[in-house]
Structure formats: C-alpha cells, structure tokens
Amino acid sequence: MDGPPTDTSTAVFQYSGGTQYRVLSPLRLGAIVGLKLQALGFLDTIKDVLTIWVEDPEDAWLDGQVTKINGQEVEVHTSNGKQVVANLAKIYPKDEDAPAGGVDDMTKLSYLHEPGVLQNLASRYQLNEIYTYTGSILIAINPFQRLPHLYDGHMMEQYKGAPFGELSPHVFAIADVAFRAMMTEGKSNSILVSGESGAGKTETTKMLMRYLAYLGGRKGTEGRTVEQQVLESNPVLEAFGNAKTVRNNNSSRFGKFVEIQFDKHGRISGAAIRTYLLERSRVCQVSDPERNYHCFYLLCAAPQEETEKYKLGHPKSFRYLNQSNCYELVGISDAHDYLATRRAMDIVGISQKEQVKSYNQYLSAAPFALSAHTKTLLLFQDAIFRVVASILHLGNVEFSKGKEADSSVLKDDKSKFHLQTVAELLMCDLNALEDAILKRVMVTPEEVIKRSLDPDGAAVSRDGLAKTMYSRLFDWLVDKINNSIGQDPNSKSLIGVLDIYGFESFKSNSFEQFCINFTNEKLQQHFNQHVFKMEQEEYTKEEIDWSYIEFVDNQDVLDLIEKKPGGIVALLDEACMFPKSTHETFSQKLYQTFKSHKRFIKPKLSRTDFTVAHYAGEVQYQSDQFLDKNKDYVVP
Numbered sequence: 274m275d276g277p278p279t280d281t282s283t284a285v286f287q288y289s290g291g292t293q294y295r296v297l298s299p300l301r302l303g304a305i306v307g308l309k310l311q312a313l314g315f316l317d318t319i320k321d322v323l324t325i326w327v328e329d330p331e332d333a334w335l336d337g338q339v340t341k342i343n344g345q346e347v348e349v350h351t352s353n354g355k356q357v358v359a360n361l362a363k364i365y366p367k368d369e370d371a372p373a374g375g376v377d378d379m380t381k382l383s384y385l386h387e388p389g390v391l392q393n394l395a396s397r398y399q400l401n402e403i404y405t406y407t408g409s410i411l412i413a414i415n416p417f418q419r420l421p422h423l424y425d426g427h428m429m430e431q432y433k434g435a436p437f438g439e440l441s442p443h444v445f446a447i448a449d450v451a452f453r454a455m456m457t458e459g460k461s462n463s464i465l466v467s468g469e470s471g472a473g474k475t476e477t478t479k480m481l482m483r484y485l486a487y488l489g490g491r492k493g494t495e496g497r498t499v500e501q502q503v504l505e506s507n508p509v510l511e512a513f514g515n516a517k518t519v520r521n522n523n524s525s526r527f528g529k530f531v532e533i534q535f536d537k538h539g540r541i542s543g544a545a546i547r548t549y550l551l552e553r554s555r556v557c558q559v560s561d562p563e564r565n566y567h568c569f570y571l572l573c574a575a576p577q578e579e580t581e582k583y584k585l586g587h588p589k590s591f592r593y594l595n596q597s598n599c600y601e602l603v604g605i606s607d608a609h610d611y612l613a614t615r616r617a618m619d620i621v622g623i624s625q626k627e628q629v630k631s632y633n634q635y636l637s638a639a640p641f642a643l644s645a646h647t648k649t650l651l652l653f654q655d656a657i658f659r660v661v662a663s664i665l666h667l668g669n670v671e672f673s674k675g676k677e678a679d680s681s682v683l684k685d686d687k688s689k690f691h692l693q694t695v696a697e698l699l700m701c702d703l704n705a706l707e708d709a710i711l712k713r714v715m716v717t718p719e720e721v722i723k724r725s726l727d728p729d730g731a732a733v734s735r736d737g738l739a740k741t742m743y744s745r746l747f748d749w750l751v752d753k754i755n756n757s758i759g760q761d762p763n764s765k766s767l768i769g770v771l772d773i774y775g776f777e778s779f780k781s782n783s784f785e786q787f788c789i790n791f792t793n794e795k796l797q798q799h800f801n802q803h804v805f806k807m808e809q810e811e812y813t814k815e816e817i818d819w820s821y822i823e824f825v826d827n828q829d830v831l832d833l834i835e836k837k838p839g840g841i842v843a844l845l846d847e848a849c850m851f852p853k854s855t856h857e858t859f860s861q862k863l864y865q866t867f868k869s870h871k872r873f874i875k876p877k878l879s880r881t882d883f884t885v886a887h888y889a890g891e892v893q894y895q896s897d898q899f900l901d902k903n904k905d906y907v908v909p
C-alpha cells in the first residue's frame with residue numbers, strides 16, 4: 274500500500290444477520306476458539322455436561338442432551354425433538370448459565386467455541402444489539418434496517434474519548450481508539466473491515482468515516498467537509514464499481530482503502546481513496562441472475578437524445594449484458610440513477626484547471642452557449658460515457674473464419690456497424706482498430722511479426738480490450754476523485770479504513786476467488802503476527818505466567834501461492850509466457866510440483882481443478898480460465 278506505514282490496531286468483522294451464519298470471518302476467531310477449547314479439556318468432562326451443541330444441516334447448531342455414549346459416537350436428543358448421532362469430537366458444551374441477552378464481549382463466555390459464539394451473537398441480535406466485542410475486535414451483524422439512533426450526533430458525543438469497553442460495543446469506539454492512538458503515539462493506524470459479500474462492510478466504512486470526520490472535522494473546499502466529499506464520491510464509484518450479485522444488489526466489486534489524513538493537531542487535512550482488485554471479468558462475463566456494472570444499464574436508460582448519440586438501445590441487445598436475464602433491480606430506477614450519477618460527477622468534478630487545459634481545443638470549437646466550466650464538465654462526462662457505450666458495442670462484434678488459415682474477418686454487417694460505432698465513439702481509425710483486434714503483433718529483437726488470429730483468438734483480443742478499457746476508465750475516475758477531494762502530501766499521520774472482500778468459497782471458484790483468498794491469507798498473517806505478538810507482549814509486561822501461544826501460522830499457504838520461483842503464481846506467469854500452454858498443462862505442472870505439499874490437494878474427480886487448504890478451509894479452484902484471466906492480453 275502507498276502512504277505512510279500503518280499499524281493495524283483494530284478490526285471490524287461483519288456478519289450477515291438473519292438465520293444464516295455462514296460468515297467467513299469467524300475464521301480468525303477459529304484460532305482463538307481452538308486454544309480455549311483445548312484448555313478446557315472438554316472431552317474428559319462430557320459426561321458431566323448436561324446440555325450440548327450438535328451440528329445441524331439446517332440450523333447450523335442445535336442444543337440437546339446426550340442420551341448415550343458409544344465409543345466415539347454419542348446419541349443426542351435435541352431440544353426440538355430430533356434424535357441425532359454425532360461424533361464425540363464434534364459436540365460442544367452449552368453454557369446453561371449464559372445470560373439470556375448474551376454478553377457484550379465474547380471473551381466473557383465460559384465456552385468460546387463456534388456454537389457458543391453464534392448463540393451469543395444471535396441472542397444480542399434479537400435485542401437489536403448488532404455490535405459485540407471479542408477483545409479489541411468488533412463483530413458487526415447486518416441489521417438490514419435503518420437504526421438511526423445508533424449513529425446520531427448524541428452517540429458520537431458519547432463515544433468521543435470514552436475508554437474502550439466502557440460503553441456498549443460500537444463501531445465509533447473502534448474509530449475512537451484508532452484516533453486516540455494516532456494522537457498519543459503519533460502513528461498511523463488502519464481499521465480492517467472484513468466479511469462476506471452483503472455483510473455490511475461498505476455501510477460500516479461510511480460510519481467509520483463519519484465518526485472520524487466528527488473527531489477531526491474541518492471545512493474542506495467550497496464549504497464541504499472532506500468526509501462529505503468522500504461520501505459524495507460514492508455514487509460515482511458505485512455506478513462504475515458496483516453490480517448486482519446473487520447476495521447483494523449493490524455489491525462493491527473492488528476493494529478500497531480510504532485514507533483520512535490528519536495534521537499535527539488531529540484535524541483532517543486531506544483524504545484519498547485507493548482501489549484494489551476490480552473484478553474485470555464481469556465486463557465481458559455475467560452469470561444469471563447477476564448484472565454487469567451499474568453504469569451500463571444507467572446509460573441504456575439515459576434520456577433519448579443521449580441513447581441516440583451513443584447508438585444504444587435496451588440492454589437486451591448487448592452481448593455483454595444479455596448473458597444474464599436480469600436487467601432491472603427491484604425498487605431502483607436506472608433512468609433516475611443515471612441523472613443522479615451525472616450530478617454526483619458534477620459535484621466531485623474533476624478540477625477545473627485541468628479540464629480546461631486538456632479540453633481547451635474542444636471548448637473553443639464547441640458550438641453551444643454554455644459557460645466554460647459547464648462545457649468542460651459535459652465534455653468529460655461525454656468522454657466517460659463514450660467509453661462505456663463503446664464497450665457495449667465492442668461486445669457485439671463477432672468474427673468468422675477468414676480465407677487464410679487461422680485468420681478471421683468481421684462476421685456480418687451488424688458486426689461492421691458495431692465496430693464502426695466503437696471507432697466513432699473512441700475517435701480512432703476504424704481500420705487500425707479492426708487490424709488491432711484481428712491480428713496480433715509480436716516484437717522480437719530481429720523483427721516485428723504480425724500474425725492473424727482465428728475467430729476465437731479475435732474474440733479473446735476483443736474482450737481483453739473491453740476489460741482493459743473499463744479498468745483504466747475506473748482507475749482514471751478514482752484518480753479524478755482523489756484530485757477533487759485533495760490529498761495532503763504533508764499530512765502527519767493517517768487513519769486508513771480497508772473495506773475488502775472476505776474469504777470466498779463458491780460452488781465454482783476461479784482466478785478472482787484465488788486472488789481474493791490470497792489477499793485474505795496476507796491479511797490473516799498480518800493479523801496473526803499483530804494480535805498474538807501484541808497479546809504476548811502484554812502478558813510479559815503484566816508478568817503473567819504464560820506459555821507461548823501456538824496459532825496456526827499460514828506462512829506455508831503463502832509460500833505455496835507466492836514463492837518466487839516455484840509458487841502457484843510464478844508457475845501461472847510462466848505458463849502464460851509459453852504459447853502452447855493450456856490449463857491442462859498448467860494443472861499438470863501444479864500436480865507435479867506440489868505432489869507432497871500439505872496445503873495442496875489434487876481433487877480425485879477432476880483433471881484440471883486444484884484445491885488449496887487455506888487457513889479458512891479448503892477451496893477447490895477451476896483452472897480453465899486462469900491463463901486467460903492472468904494474461905489479460907490487450908491489443909497495443
């Protein structure tokens with residue numbers, strides 16, 4: 274990460290509310306839970322325990338009574354009347370004396386195991402207590418309803434300067450600790466917000482920023498606070514970086530690190546947004562019932578003169594959108610959001626001087642009677658939507674076999690029309706564009722070789738161009754937003770808020786999941802080192818008699834993935850350099866290399882999948898798109 278080094282002192286883990294607790298963040302708890310459970314020597318005392326927890330496929334855990342123990346097997350009569358047989362090692366004692374409303378810090382639980390933790394969170398959630406501590410970590414459960422009393426000015430006032438743990442668990446308390454540590458130690462701090470999609474990370478990030486702005490409040494440019502400016506940039510970021518997924522109608526398909534910069538008096542002096550891992554593949558590939566990035570649908574729903582200008586129609590007519598049958602979102606008007614996005618773009622406007630500089634020529638030639646400022650804004654927005662529209666048209670360009678072997682031509686007049694529209698929108702030469710997509714240029718020390726591509730190769734080349742155009746547009750927008758918010762190059766320290774995808778394990782896992790899970794492995798290692806090291810320093814300081822805590826070190830998974838040379842990423846890069854590599858040869862190479870690696874598994878029923886035993890559990894990856902996704906070849 275850029276910027277000053279930061280200390281991660283606090284973390285917020287998000288849980289989805291309701292009856293599902295399939296949240297991936299308890300993994301970090303797992304290490305701690307495991308420790309306490311061993312210490313309890315539970316297995317020796319099972320017969321004395323009256324009520325236990327047993328796993329259930331529907332309700333996750335059920336409580337019940339052990340009726341019989343047969344070697345390693347136990348028979349359990351559950352409180353909802355089921356008769357279950359379970360393995361002795363998989364049942365856990367239930368604390369009958371736990372308070373009905375739960376405890377506000379899970380370290381107060383008698384039994385710190387998964388069912389105990391979930392029961393505690395569920396009891397609190399019933400009472401609308403969405404926040405719970407586990408030591409210095411905050412667990413947040415998505416309430417799926419507005420709880421304004423939790424975040425009002427009065428609440429902020431209460432948490433300001435209050436010793437940690439004195440008041441009810443709250444996201445403001447986390448921000449307060451980070452801020453105070455920054456002020457007293459003069460060091461930067463980061464808050465990590467992690468959790469599965471839809472758990473509420475982005476909402477929590479907004480709350481954290483609101484509170485930090487309250488603490489370090491200072492007027493920004495044009496009378497708007499920096500916090501306001503960061504929040505105002507959200508609709509723009511969301512239009513281009515969010516999409517409807519199965520889990521969340523407005524899912525951020527990128528990670529972000531928001532830096533709030535402070536001067537030596539603890540006043541906000543600037544801010545910056547850094548983005549990571551934009552899901553590029555979504556631009557060309559959408560699965561039902563998800564959607565592509567919002568901006569494509571917004572533009573198709575724009576006022577008629579705009580859609581005519583960009584030659585757009587119903588989203589159904591574009592291949593990049595019609596791979597899924599979902600075009601509209603319940604309760605959302607794309608036409609309304611299009612106008613709102615344009616207004617938000619005005620607000621986070623790209624600084625005026627720069628616009629005039631780069632668009633001077635267009636301005637002087639512009640025929641309409643608008644102020645110079647309005648004209649440049651419009652031109653910039655026009656440029657942005659030209660790129661968006663051109664990507665849609667590009668997706669409709671199809672290829673068929675050419676006369677020569679392994680060559681291709683545009684399939685029909687429809688394809689010709691769309692490619693011509695792309696050239697018009699991008700203001701580039703049609704023949705050069707066509708040539709760039711249909712041929713690949715290779716530069717060797719001796720010569721420049723131009724090779725024709727077959728229809729499949731041309732399609733890969735087309736999609737590569739679309740993805741690159743989109744991700745560069747996104748980066749460009751982030752850059753403009755940062756210029757507009759204003760960073761402070763002389764800031765003394767900063768508080769960063771990292772809002773990033775949690776660990777992912779789906780039915781089908783591709784390169785994106787691999788990258789996300791790798792990121793989470795890195796975060797987990799940082800967390801291990803920080804929390805366990807910190808904890809042990811504390812013991813030493815307080816002269817507590819302790820023996821070294823063993824935690825699951827994930828260095829071996831990191832080595833498996835990132836070691837140079839020889840890790841999975843290095844082998845993937847290597848495979849991408851050889852034209853003859855396929856996902857089969859890549860998989861074979863993995864199987865050979867990691868035959869005896871204890872974190873790598875070759876699944877029995879597949880010849881190209883591979884499984885990594887992550888700290889959070891095993892994930893089976895499908896390797897078939899790894900090479901293409903890693904290459905992201907784009908025409909020069």
Ligand SMILES: Nc1ncnc2c1ncn2[C@@H]1O[C@H](COP(=O)(O)OP(=O)(O)OP(=O)(O)O)[C@@H](O)[C@H]1O
Pocket residue numbers: 287415416417418419420468469470471472473474475476477521523524525526774
């Ligand atoms: N603290 C909260 N109060 C009220 N509603 C919330 C809160 N947190 C989350 N929500 C609701 O849950 C929805 C999903 O939350 P959010 O978009 O923050 O999830 P996320 O974890 O960032 O998901 P993704 O990883 O898919 O981007 C929000 O649109 C909002 O309706």
